[in-house]
Amino acid sequence: MPLSLLDLLLNHAWPFDMLLCKVWSTSDVLFCTASILNLCVISIDRYLAISKPLKYSRTRNRKTAALLLGSVWLISFIVCTPPWIFHFDDYPITTRANISAPTSCLNMIVCGYPSGIMYRIYSSMASFFIPLLLMCSVYYKIFRIISTREKVLWKSINLKSYDRSKKSHTSSSLSKDRNSNERYYSQPNGMVYSEEESMSEKQTTHDLMYSVISVGMSALKSNSLNSEMKSNDRTKLPVNHMDTDDGSVLTLARIAQHCYLKLQPRYLLAKAHDRYQTCGPGKFTHNSREKIVYMKERKALKTIAILFFSFSICWLPFFVIYLIEVLVSSPNDIIYATQEVFLWLGYSNSVLNPIIYTMYNHDFRRCFRDLLTLGFMRKRRSMSIRKLHQQSNC
Numbered sequence: 001m002p003l004s005l006l007d008l009l010l011n012h013a014w015p016f017d018m019l020l021c022k023v024w025s026t027s028d029v030l031f032c033t034a035s036i037l038n039l040c041v042i043s044i045d046r047y048l049a050i051s052k053p054l055k056y057s058r059t060r061n062r063k064t065a066a067l068l069l070g071s072v073w074l075i076s077f078i079v080c081t082p083p084w085i086f087h088f089d090d091y092p093i094t095t096r097a098n099i100s101a102p103t104s105c106l107n108m109i110v111c112g113y114p115s116g117i118m119y120r121i122y123s124s125m126a127s128f129f130i131p132l133l134l135m136c137s138v139y140y141k142i143f144r145i146i147s148t149r150e151k152v153l154w155k156s157i158n159l160k161s162y163d164r165s166k167k168s169h170t171s172s173s174l175s176k177d178r179n180s181n182e183r184y185y186s187q188p189n190g191m192v193y194s195e196e197e198s199m200s201e202k203q204t205t206h207d208l209m210y211s212v213i214s215v216g217m218s219a220l221k222s223n224s225l226n227s228e229m230k231s232n233d234r235t236k237l238p239v240n241h242m243d244t245d246d247g248s249v250l251t252l253a254r255i256a257q258h259c260y261l262k263l264q265p266r267y268l269l270a271k272a273h274d275r276y277q278t279c280g281p282g283k284f285t286h287n288s289r290e291k292i293v294y295m296k297e298r299k300a301l302k303t304i305a306i307l308f309f310s311f312s313i314c315w316l317p318f319f320v321i322y323l324i325e326v327l328v329s330s331p332n333d334i335i336y337a338t339q340e341v342f343l344w345l346g347y348s349n350s351v352l353n354p355i356i357y358t359m360y361n362h363d364f365r366r367c368f369r370d371l372l373t374l375g376f377m378r379k380r381r382s383m384s385i386r387k388l389h390q391q392s393n394c
Contacts, residue, residue, distance in 0.1 A: 001347060007111060014111040021111035026080045033076040033127040035350055039311055040131040041068050043138045050145055079126045083114050120326045128319045139308050146301045303360040314349035318342035
């Protein structure tokens with residue numbers, strides 16, 4: 001960028017030799033391509049982190065990161081090397097007649113990109129259009145995943161109201177059905193259990209009660225207790241203990257049966273229904289887990305959208321004019337000026353990316369702060385953590 005600024009200030013009359021011009025132009029292609037491909041790698045990394053979080057946590061290490069970064073720089077190097085391998089008649093010296101150069105620049109070198117059509121198509125496809133298509137595909141998949149999760153979370157938060165007829169049918173089913181031989185039992189949580197459905201659970205309940213009774217028999221022979229047991233829905237279940245051994249056994253049996261029923265899916269479903277009836281649709285607590293996850297998904301989606309649109313807006317105009325310049329038989333001053341403006345617009349994307357990441361990501365913000373302060377803030381954090389450990393040990 002410093003040499004680009006100098007070339008712009010001198011009205012594109014290159015003040016140095018041709019070798020430095022060649023190095024600068026290929027370096028410009030190298031770094032711009034690497035910047036764009038790094039954004040592409042970040043999009044793939046975000047997709048793997050969102051779509052396969054468990055696998056991503058296992059495969060995320062320094063070796064994988066080094067491999068991805070090495071691939072980015074290798075591809076960028078391959079894109080920028082053709083001017084050094086193949087011969088271009090007009091590179092790096094061009095014949096732009098409207099250059100008003102200083103008198104010291106007698107050779108009139110205009111340092112720019114090779115104007116061969118094949119090279120322009122090759123470099124633009126590898127540097128921008130293929131990564132753009134890949135990022136479009138990846139970000140679309142990320143958008144679909146986050147949108148699907150958002151719908152699921154919203155449904156879990158804002159449950160649809162039950163039909164009144166179904167409610168009346170459920171409440172009426174608490175009594176014995178006259179047209180069926182099946183018997184129904186209602187639990188304190190409002191759920192209905194049929195005798196046929198509970199047959200498979202009786203043996204498990206019996207085993208659970210037997211194990212609890214066996215463990216607590218010896219301790220209960222000499223004690224008589226009176227207590228209350230609190231259930232999860234904050235209703236108190238009175239537990240009346242008898243002074244005899246049989247009464248203690250009966251109490252343990254009731255406790256075991258109650259604890260077993262609280263672990264059943266039907267009970268958990270009843271709890272969710274009770275929570276819905278209490279809170280109502282769309283009314284959830286401020287610090288609920290559902291809301292936290294929902295807000296994180298929305299924030300990730302917003303960050304991804306901003307990154308993608310800033311990348312597209314900054315680089316798409318330049319690569320379009322980059323191809324138009326060689327397709328037009330005689331480019332005029334407007335095309336040259338437009339290309340210059342769009343080139344610096346593409347450069348600005350490298351400035352926007354750190355700002356966007358630090359605005360919406362705490363880890364990037366902390367690392368960027370450490371980079372600007374030359375690690376001073378990181379040292380202060382480590383010293384504070386060390387002091388906390390020392391105080392805790394004391």
